[in-house]
Amino acid sequence: MNQTLYFTDKKLNYLELRYSKSNNCYKEHIHNTLSIGAILNGKRIYTNKNKSFILQKNQLAIVNPSTSHSCNNNSKTANRLYMLYLSKDWCFSVQQSIFPNIKGFIPFSNELINNKTIYNNFIKLCELLFSNSLILEKETLLIEFFTSLYVKYKQEIKIEINDNSIINKIIEYLNYNIKEDISLYDLSKEFNLSTFYITKLFKKELNIPAHSYFINLKIEFAKDLLKNGLSISQTALECGFFDQSHFHRNFKKILAITPKQYQDNFVQ
Incomplete structure (x- = not known):
């Protein structure tokens, strides 16, 4: 049976978290947010622009704002997955606390992160957001996660200098x-x-x-x-x-x- 749940909170108005258990397929689409996804079981075919990956446990899918992507089941078994959507402005504020000289949001060059520790930390973050914990605890862990993510991958972040x-x-x-x-x-x-x-x-x-x-x-x-x-x-x-x-x-x-x-x- 397919199931979809969302977490939002007015005090955390820069994020939306989706949990789903589904074998549905999605047309290629975009979001105006930074989107990060993880599956808890099985595999999915994840496309990002012209690249295609097999997404599985212990990996994170990273989708920059306004990037065409899809993430579809390749079997009859329903996958359980989390998808976190974060405001571009909020992400920039976190980035700027690490890289004070930047002038705007920096996209990730990674479409996929293979790191079990980061994956597990992301799952813990998602579980906490869906829990009845205090907003302060949720916000603290969220900031800690993204600060560590950007510090970890700061050498793999590209600054776009094209005139777009x-x-x-x-x-x-x-x-x-x-x-x-x-x-x-x-x-x-x-x-x-x-x-x-x-x-x-x-x-x-x-x-x-x-x-x-x-x-x-x-x-x-x-x-x-x-x-x-x-x-x-x-x-x-x-x-x-x-x-x-x-x-x-x-x-x-x-x-x-x-x-x-x-x-x-x-x-x-």
């Missing part, structure tokens, strides 16, 4: 117009770029087509609305989907659960 201001401006525009049905032609007019160039830009920088990226942004926005108790029909409208079935189909395709199943974790 154009793609960032397009992303900002899409976020601002999240309710709209934006076309490549709209983007072309707004940024004085050819539709062909924009298509290549999304493939090069994000490894995901522009329309798929925009759908992902809408789903990320929808998650926040559902968490705050907005009805599914109103959420679909606020996110600019054609109708509720269109919203339902895309939500399930990306998250492998329905909007109602997702909302039931937060709204009682």
Whole structure:
């Protein structure tokens, strides 16, 4: 039987933790968070941009923000797994405490960490977050874990020096117009770029087509609305989907659960 549980807390509003027992498959998708995943049993096929890995116990999957990825079961046995999503701004604050001279979030060059100790510490962190422990204890262990992670892998963190201001401006525009049905032609007019160039830009920088990226942004926005108790029909409208079935189909395709199943974790 498939099962999905979420942990969130208003005092830890920079994170979301998902536990699932599932053999569902996910379409390639993106998050605007740093995402870290671990499975407790079996194996999964983990893709990150153009790379593919067999993810198993004692490994962590690392997914940088706005990175196309998937993690799908390759057997009929349901996997148990944790997926932790962390605000890019919060991660930057932790990084800056270690590397004071950095000016912005630093992505990991690792897509996969093979380290039993770090894996076990991550599992303990996830178990603690789902427990009834004090917020202070949860936050302390979270900071300790990420501080140790960045210190451990500081030589394997890359600082991106490419000028990606154009793609960032397009992303900002899409976020601002999240309710709209934006076309490549709209983007072309707004940024004085050819539709062909924009298509290549999304493939090069994000490894995901522009329309798929925009759908992902809408789903990320929808998650926040559902968490705050907005009805599914109103959420679909606020996110600019054609109708509720269109919203339902895309939500399930990306998250492998329905909007109602997702909302039931937060709204009682």
